[in-house]
Amino acid sequence: MENLIELDKKHFIHPTSSIQDQQAKGAKLIVEKGEGVYLTDTKGDTYIDGMSSLWNVNIGHGRKELAEVAKQQMEKLAFSSTFSTFSHEPAIRLAKKIADLAPRNLNAVFFTSGGSESNDSAIKIARHYWKIQGQPERNKIVSLKRGYHGVAAGSTSATGIPQFWEMAGHMMTGFAHARTPYEIGTKQSIESIREVIEAEGPETIAAFLAEPVQGAGGVLIPPQDYFKEVRELCDAYGILFIADEVITGFGRTGTMFGIEHWQVEPDLMTFAKGVTSGYLPLGGVIVSDKVHDVLKEKSVGTLFHGFTYSGHPTAAAVALKNIEIIENEGLVENSRKMGEELLKGFQRIKGELNIVGEVRALGLLGAVELVEDPATNKRFSSDLGVAPRVIEALHERGVICRSVTYDQTDIICFSPPLVMDKAQVDTVIERLHDAILSVQQEISIKS
Numbered sequence: 280m281e282n283l284i285e286l287d288k289k290h291f292i293h294p295t296s297s298i299q300d301q302q303a304k305g306a307k308l309i310v311e312k313g314e315g316v317y318l319t320d321t322k323g324d325t326y327i328d329g330m331s332s333l334w335n336v337n338i339g340h341g342r343k344e345l346a347e348v349a350k351q352q353m354e355k356l357a358f359s360s361t362f363s364t365f366s367h368e369p370a371i372r373l374a375k376k377i378a379d380l381a382p383r384n385l386n387a388v389f390f391t392s393g394g395s396e397s398n399d400s401a402i403k404i405a406r407h408y409w410k411i412q413g414q415p416e417r418n419k420i421v422s423l424k425r426g427y428h429g430v431a432a433g434s435t436s437a438t439g440i441p442q443f444w445e446m447a448g449h450m451m452t453g454f455a456h457a458r459t460p461y462e463i464g465t466k467q468s469i470e471s472i473r474e475v476i477e478a479e480g481p482e483t484i485a486a487f488l489a490e491p492v493q494g495a496g497g498v499l500i501p502p503q504d505y506f507k508e509v510r511e512l513c514d515a516y517g518i519l520f521i522a523d524e525v526i527t528g529f530g531r532t533g534t535m536f537g538i539e540h541w542q543v544e545p546d547l548m549t550f551a552k553g554v555t556s557g558y559l560p561l562g563g564v565i566v567s568d569k570v571h572d573v574l575k576e577k578s579v580g581t582l583f584h585g586f587t588y589s590g591h592p593t594a595a596a597v598a599l600k601n602i603e604i605i606e607n608e609g610l611v612e613n614s615r616k617m618g619e620e621l622l623k624g625f626q627r628i629k630g631e632l633n634i635v636g637e638v639r640a641l642g643l644l645g646a647v648e649l650v651e652d653p654a655t656n657k658r659f660s661s662d663l664g665v666a667p668r669v670i671e672a673l674h675e676r677g678v679i680c681r682s683v684t685y686d687q688t689d690i691i692c693f694s695p696p697l698v699m700d701k702a703q704v705d706t707v708i709e710r711l712h713d714a715i716l717s718v719q720q721e722i723s724i725k726s
């Protein structure tokens with residue numbers, strides 16, 4: 280067999296990776312198989328998948344039921360278009376199922392192949408909504424700093440992490456970013472959104488877009504009253520509210536959708552990832568009755584927006600089976616319970632080690648911040664690379680996690696499969712303790 284590392288270097292351009300690291304060191308891990316919360320590489324080493332890969336493998340790896348459903352659907356009808364009102368049973372049934380699960384005002388679904396396409400679609404649906412009502416100038420999107428919405432044109436621009444705009448030189452016009460409660464507290468953050476809306480001109484804003492919990496920004500859980508106030512602000516200006524549930528959907532935070540924690544109903548809601556647990560690519564936008572009614576009444580002729588794989592029958596059949604497993608195995612409840620255990624473990628570690636700052640979790644979505652001085656929240660110099668060192672130390676101990684280091688933060692993120700049990704949570708906590716302790720000793724020796 281040819282050397283996979285050499286072939287990878289020569290032919291495979293990896294997404295969101297350092298090309299120079301790849302060339303110097305080769306692929307970090309060549310994963311061969313997955314089972315439950317575990318991944319095994321080609322060397323036979325097994326890791327706990329502390330991120331559900333990309334926050335998406337909610338029901339865990341290796342579920343044969345999904346392979347079986349995909350096989351059956353492919354044999355019957357692998358693919359067929361949904362353009363020009365062609366339809367098929369898997370997409371119809373999945374749209375109905377998602378409408379049943381979503382907050383009660385959201386009852387119609389536009390399908391895509393992933394999260395970025397979903398956010399671009401939501402942005403375009405919001406603009407279309409205003410345009411067909413004679414307000415084409417309402418086309419701007421306000422979102423939050425540290426928010427992540429994907430890498431398509433609109434979703435990159437809505438993303439509030441500048442490195443993603445800079446990669447290709449600039450972002451699109453018509454996007455503005457307000458500050459997060461993480462940086463400045465709830466009231467000021469709501470004020471920051473208001474200031475951005477006022478500065479841009481309220482009559483030019485189509486929608487406000489935010490994740491219920493900012494994921495890639497560092498698992499930033501908003502304060503209790505935040506989304507209630509966001510909803511009130513959007514209503515006061517007549518602006519649509521789009522909730523990006525790409526990570527938080529399908530049980531991740533201990534409720535079916537993240538926004539349920541705050542009893543707020545968005546006008547549009549985007550999803551992807553957990554809808555199929557990553558077994559096949561699928562995403563979409565759930566549309567409220569308010570928006571759907573306007574589309575039904577005023578969207579004349581063809582809606583010029585659609586992806587080849589909008590409503591892919593095999594992906595839809597897999598999504599239906601995945602949701603059935605989430606419901607039958609009580610995985611939303613397990614996410615809530617195991618999330619509480621994870622948080623208790625984080626708190627224990629915080630009590631034992633002196634570089635642990637804020638710890639947080641909502642369901643199985645959590646984070647641990649590393650700081651030089653927890654009393655004052657003084658952050659480490661970014662040159663020290665504290666969070667990446669902890670990630671490396673965790674990797675050596677058989678746990679895969681992810682660090683966030685934007686704006687001089689050192690955050691370790693956790694988003695394990697929702698099938699995780701208490702013994703596995705304890706193992707993660709034990710290894711995290713050892714990993715942080717080893718880095719704490721390393722940096723104190725060096726300083």
Ligand SMILES: Cc1ncc(COP(=O)(O)O)c(C=O)c1O
Pocket residue numbers: 333392393394395396398427428429430490494495523524525526551552
């Ligand atoms: C909140 C959120 N929105 C959108 C996306 C983009 O999804 P995709 O990578 O499937 O295009 C992601 C991906 O991580 C995400 O976390």
